[in-house]
Amino acid sequence: MGSQIVSLVVNDQRREFIARPGTSLLSALRESLGLMAAKRGCGQGTCGTCTVLVDDRPVMSCLVAVETIEGASVRTLEGVARGGELDEVQSAFVDGFATQCGFCTAGMIMSAEALLERDPDPSREDVVEAISGNVCRCTGYASIVAAILDAARRRRDAASSGGDAPAVPAGSEAADGAGVR
Amino acid sequence: MITAVRVPDSVAAAATYAAAGGRVMGGGTIVMAQVNSGSLAETELISLRKAGVSGIRVDGRVVRIGAATTFADIERSPELAFLHAAMRTIASPPIRNLATVGGNLFVPQPYGDFAVCLLALGATVEIAGPGGPRRAPVEDVLTAGVAQGEFVTAVALSLPAAGTWFHHKAMRRKLNSAAIVAVAAVVDTADGVVTSARIALGGVAPRPVRAVSAERLLTGRPLEHDVLNEAGRAARADIAPFDDAYASAWYRRRVLPVHLRRALLG
Amino acid sequence: MAKLRGRGYASVNYPTGMNLGGDPSQALIHSTTTGTFVVSLSSVDLGQGIKTIAAQCAAETLGLPYGNIIVDTADTDTGPHCMGTFASRGTHRVGNAVIMAAAEAREVMLEVAAEELEVDAADLETDGTGFIQVRGADEKRIHITDLALAAHFEHGRTISGRGIFLKEKNEPVPETGEMDPDSCQAHACTVAVVEVDDETGVVEVLELHNAYEMGRALNPAMAAQQVEGGAWMGMSHALFEATEPYYPAxxxxxxxxxxxLMPTAADIPVQRSVILERPAANGPFGAKGIGEMTANAPIPAIGNAIFDACGVRLDSMPFTPEKVLRGLDELRGLDELGDASERAHAPATGHERP
Known part of the structure; x- marks a missing residue:
């Protein structure tokens, strides 16, 4: 049987690629579709750096055989910013120093996005559970949890004020001057 | 090396592939990890994701769960609310969105937490294969597996009466850890004493086991601290603990009574 | 069944940088045509934030906004030499080199401004927002963008600078062993509060209180991150991590x-961190390094807290539930299965040291 053409809707765009049997969604994203945000940390589904959303649910993309999700919607970090502007989760991570080496960050943000879409007002315990599959070696997690709760608040405030809160343009600095390129 | 990935749209189609020797795959949390590490021999993969074996159906007090139903599906099902706390002890959300009920029957302890629950619930397993469909008690599948070419299509369980379900999993860390000792139990009491008990243990033997010695000791006695300590000690006869990266056989044997007591005292 | 609470502390001194055969880092800085200053380094930022620190040192020395600085660490093949970012040396070596380079660039900047404004360079100051102005007559000023354009296209000057910091090789005195191996030392103390489950030996770290003397916290938020991220790593080493769980097997x-396994966000303690500053004479704005030391003190602090909680003294990591429980069983005179044994009873409180 061999390779087959697989079609997915990735970040709202229909994408097609040829997949050899045994190709994981992670491999397809990185090697066939040029989307490098999702990382290959372990290949065992135990580190969370490959977390993306499939049909709005967070999954370990290294464990998904692409043929099994033919036609599904896939969302990666590359699709999070809106029109070049960081969303509330991304901005909160920047402002809250919730990233150091950055290797866990894509997976963390996707787990956070999935949580906030399901629950706009999560408790600290909800956030902790949502990221329980995402390993971070640098931060000790406190700043990440705080950033996700902060993002939830920003998004709720924006929604209740009837419009989008001013977003931080991609590539600019945060107030503390964390934006060295 | 994977030669093909089949995504059959029916049990019959899946059975054809399975009869030809392909490896059946539920959520991929076990099989794809092996593919990624290169430790799977040359084979075809057969995904059950679209084979019509997902979903939860309630018929009175009997619940039938398709083999490709994920742990997240169970967490979202109001009919299975009694299992939600147990599901949340298993791995993490991105794994629970993939891992399936069927697949969990075939992983060695200390993984396979849902299988421990099914053993306590006295579940029945529905199996498809070259010899046609059949049913088996879950303990048979847990001890002997299924025959070549066969695969699980569903499990069926009876909803336990309110206040009779107990679950406690001792883990190495608060979330996302395999079992050091897992206890799942359906225990009925009347006038303050135990009338029946099905207690399943995980993490303490290569497969889930029934704590028959504890069950025997508890019948006719109250669920109290000292009685449960005694039952826990008796349950040591039912286990065959192992060393692993989480805990030693010594430790598992040593703390079994503590966790059995904590499970049943709530 | 009881949860036993205990408190323990530990302190650490930690060297900044190393000896080797001499420990240098270099920095080059130059202005673009529009007044952005590029700091060229071969120092690798792996998330610890050396690029931020380098930019802060450059901005502070030049007297320009932080946003005017680009830190380029692109190519260790071609960039100015750096020994590397390890040994807690980055802030100290690279910071000093950047300050030196920026100081030279600032001199050129003021010379060119002096020509543009027709004043003495000595009468000029920077206002921190991008202007170079005459001290006491700040209406006479020029913006760095205009200055950089003028330097390139009218004066033919490069507003640039070179810097190096070298910790010289130091040999021990053979007779006494005396030597000068590091540039300065940072100091820290961690107090840990733990709870021990006396039936399972499971240890939970409830609180970590950290006090760090680091010379000067050039970026207090980043410093706190390093302290607390490192403390998490220390806790992970203390309670969880082992590559040979049955060592020596x-x-x-x-x-x-x-x-x-490492602790998840569900297992982390509350942390409070205090930064103390006793500037080092040889540090960039007095700063010392804290990169590596932050995992150290939490480990013995936790070990001491376990001892305080339940009397079990552990001296090999990780402090697993099994080790704690075996220790408790011995103190309580229990046998292999946790039942009362015929062994002679241990001291009642178990808090006396052997």
């Missing part, structure tokens, strides 16, 4: 992150 060595 190599059995059951963990193979992936489902077996090599």
């Amino acid at each position: 190599r059995d059951h060595g963990p193979r992936d992150f489902s077996e090599y």
Whole structure:
């Protein structure tokens, strides 16, 4: 049987690629579709750096055989910013120093996005559970949890004020001057 | 090396592939990890994701769960609310969105937490294969597996009466850890004493086991601290603990009574 | 069944940088045509934030906004030499080199401004927002963008600078062993509060209180991150991590992150961190390094807290529930299965040291 053409809707765009049997969604994203945000940390589904959303649910993309999700919607970090502007989760991570080496960050943000879409007002315990599959070696997690709760608040405030809160343009600095390129 | 990935749209189609020797795959949390590490021999993969074996159906007090139903599906099902706390002890959300009920029957302890629950619930397993469909008690599948070419299509369980379900999993860390000792139990009491008990243990033997010695000791006695300590000690006869990266056989044997007591005292 | 609470502390001194055969880092800085200053380094930022620190040092020395600085660490083949970012040397060596380079660039900047404004360079100051102005007559000023354009296209000057910091090689005195191996030392103390489950030996770290003397916290938010991220790593080493869980046997060595467990966000303590500053004479704006030391003190602090909680003294990591429980069983005179034994009873409180 061999390779087959697989079609997915990735970040709202229909994408097609040829997949050899045994190709994981992670491999397809990185090697066939040029989307490098999702990382290959372990290949065992135990580190969370490959977390993306499939049909709005967070999954370990290294464990998904692409043929099994033919036609599904896939969302990666590359699709999070809106029109070049960081969303509330991304901005909160920047402002809250919730990233150091950055290797866990894509997976963390996707787990956070999935949580906030399901629950706009999560408790600290909800956030902790949502990221329980995402390993971070640098931060000790406190700043990440705080950033996700902060993002939830920003998004709720924006929604209740009837419009989008001013977003931080991609590539600019945060107030503390964390934006060295 | 994977030669093909089949995504059959029916049990019959899946059975054809399975009869030809392909490896059946539920959520991929076990099989794809092996593919990624290169430790799977040359084979075809057969995904059950679209084979019509997902979903939860309630018929009175009997619940039938398709083999490709994920742990997240169970967490979202109001009919299975009694299992939600147990599901949340298993791995993490991105794994629970993939891992399936069927697949969990075939992983060695200390993984396979849902299988421990099914053993306590006295579940029945529905199996498809070259010899046609059949049913088996879950303990048979847990001890002997299924025959070549066969695969699980569903499990069926009876909803336990309110206040009779107990679950406690001792883990190495608060979330996302395999079992050091897992206890799942359906225990009925009347006038303050135990009338029946099905207690399943995980993490303490290569497969889930029934704590028959504890069950025997508890019948006719109250669920109290000292009685449960005694039952826990008796349950040591039912286990065959192992060393692993989480805990030693010594430790598992040593703390079994503590966790059995904590499970049943709530 | 009881949860036993205990408190313990530990302190550490930690060197900044190393000796080797001399420990240098270099920095080059130059202005673009529009007044952005590029700091060229071969120092690798792996998330610890050396680029931020370098930019801060450059901005502070030049007297320009932080946003005017670009830090380029692109190519260790071609960039100015750096020994590397390890040994807690980055802030100290690279910071000093950047300050030196920026100081030279600032001199050129003021010279060119002096020509543009027709004043003495000595009468000029920077206002920190991008202007170079005459001290006491700040209406006479020029913006760095205009200055950089003028330097390139009218004066033919490069507003640039070179810097190096070298910790010179130091040999021990053979007779006494005396030597000067590091540039300065940072100091820290961690107090840990733990709870021990006396039926399972499980240890939970409830609080970590950290006090760090680091010369000067050039970026207090980043410094706190390093302290607390490092403390998490220390707690992970103390309670969880082992590549040979049955050392010296190599059995059951963990193979992936489902077996090599580290605490998740569900296991973290409350942390409070205090930064103290006693500037080092040889540090950039007085700063010392804290990169590596932050995992150290939490480990013995936790070990001491366990002893305080339940009397079990552990001296090999990780402090697993099994080690704690075996220690408790011995103190309580219990046998292999946790039942009362015929052994002679241990001291009642178990808090006396052997």
